[in-house]
Each structure stands twice: as structure tokens, then as C-alpha cells.
Amino acid sequence: MRRKYILTVALALLINSLAYGKDDGELVDSKKYIHREILPDPGSKSCPEIPVTLTQVSGNLYRHTKGGAYSGFVLITKDGALVIDPAQTCTAIRLRDEIKSRFHTSVKYVVYTHAHFDHIGGGQVFQKDGATIVAHRNAVEPIVGEKLPTAVPDRTFEKDMKIELGDEIVELHYVAPSHSNSLALVYFPKYKALQCTDVCGADSLPFNELPDFYYEGWIETLKWIQTLDVEVVDTGHRSPGTKAQQRALMEYMQDLHEQVLSLVRKGEPWDQIYRDIKFKDEYKKWSGYDNMRILNVLGMYRWVNSHRRGVW
Secondary structure, X not given: OHHHHHHXXXXXXXXXXXXXXXXXXXXXXXXXXXXXXXXXXXXXXXXXXXXXXXXXXXXXXXXXXXXOOEEEEEEEEOOEEXXXXXXXXXXXXXXXXXXXXXXXXXXXXXXXXXXXXHHHOOHHHHHOOOOEEEEEHHHHHHHHHOOOOOOOXXXXXXXXXXXXXXXXXXXXXXXXXXXXXXXXXXXXXXXXXXEOOOOOOOOEOOOOOOOOEOHHHHHHHHHHHOOOOOOEEEOOOOOOEOHHHHHHHHHHHXXXXXXXXXXXXXXXXXXXXXXXOOOOHHHHOOEOHHHHHHHHHHHHHHHHHHOOOOOO
């Protein structure tokens, strides 16, 4: 079984070298990861109960969703497709098959936005068919170290990367550690579209207690987005957003940080701080307000406490 897997990976690497499309990423020495240990894949079983959609955004740009909760852009070109964040093995298989039957083409590139398994599960489905897996350089270590049952990237980048596929150009950018230290932003200049998974939102509070969170980099990333010519932002979850909504999210994060820091400096304990945070009326209308706001305060409290030093 192991020998068959090794041969499959070797064949995929050969196919990669013959695939259409080009990029200026860095080659990963995939051979040293062939025998790596991986955990059981929770998405390996068939999941017909989870709806998968593939809808047109504009021109050759589409958007796939898994169960209405996860999403990513898909670019269709004359030389193949590019998929962002397959999300789960069983749904990745169905997405691959739909692209093949609907557009009569195969997937040439898969982009991981960051090294969190809930977004990048299923990458091996495309890699075994010859697709090139792309991610930020920092994504490789946690994928291998955490034994994630998905494909190790074939190509990585440090700051910027460009992929040319068919007549289309896709830009990958790394601004700063934000949500993980491997968060890649994927920009489609022709369509004024941006993939900004987990860092961006659409009138919604960030997830839970802000796991794998870097405050300064998050703000820097949201500020950087304001410099782009962008009209649609896929957030990796549920509904797409706009550039204006990212500015509003940035202001929410800055306000939350300022309030928590001020209360901590006054010596308030945690069990009082979360009661004293004031949320603007507009934030009370955002999705997740009822069940995420206290967890958001907790996440910011943890960040503030670990990044300040008073008298000690």
C-alpha cells in the first residue's frame, strides 16, 4: 500500500512538471515528506448530506461552497482550473468531478490560504491528479508537524507570487502574521476580487476567541486591503464581503483592542472586563454578535495580557 502511494506521488510530481501554467514560486522538496506520518482523515468517507455549490462570480471566476459554511474562489481557464481551499476530502472529490464534467478541464493549481486543516483538507485529491499545491512558506511546517492528512505544498512563496494560467493572472500576497503566520491573500486583478479567508468578514464578528491570532498583523492586513482595487472579498465562510466591510471590521478590532487594553491597565479582572466592553449599535446587528462577542473579548484579553509589561 505504501509503495503504491509513493508511486502515485512520484507520478503526480512528473505530471506537475508537464502541466500548463507557470509561476514564480519556490519548489518544495516533496520527496522528503513521502513517508511522513499523517492522522486519520475525518473527511475520507462519502458525505452526500453536505451540499457543494459552484456558482459564477464574474467571467471565468467562480465560487465554491461547502455546506454553506466554507468557501473559496475557483478560476476556470483554457489551460485548466485553479481552486482555493478545497476544505474537505469528500467534498473536494465532488468539486473536482464537477469542474471536469462542467468545464471539461482539470485542476492545475490548488492554493492553500493558510495551514488550518478545516480549509485545506482534500488537497491530496487534486495533487494525485497532477495539480500543483501552493501555500505560504510558513504553512509547510505545521502541515507536516501536526500530521495533517492533506497534501504538502509543492510550491511556496515568502512575500509575493504570481501564477499565470491560460490567459489569467493570479497574485498571492503575504502581508503579516494575522490569522496564523501563513495567511496568504489571493488577488484576481481582472475581476477585482480577493480571497481573504478568516481575516476578513461581511458584517460578522470574528470566530470564537480569535484562535491563532496576531493583532498587529491583522490590522496591517485589513489596512493593506484598502489599497487594492477590489469589489468582492471572499471571506472563506458564508457570504462574500466588500472593501468597505473590511474597513468596518478593522475599526471593530481596533475599538475592541483599545477598550480591553484600557480596562486591563485599570486593573480590572477578566470576569469584570467582558461585562464592561461597550459594543456600538452597528456591531450588535452583525452575525455572530450573540454568541461570539464574549469570546472575542476573551481572545483580545489573552493577546493584550501576553503583549504588555507593567511593573513586575
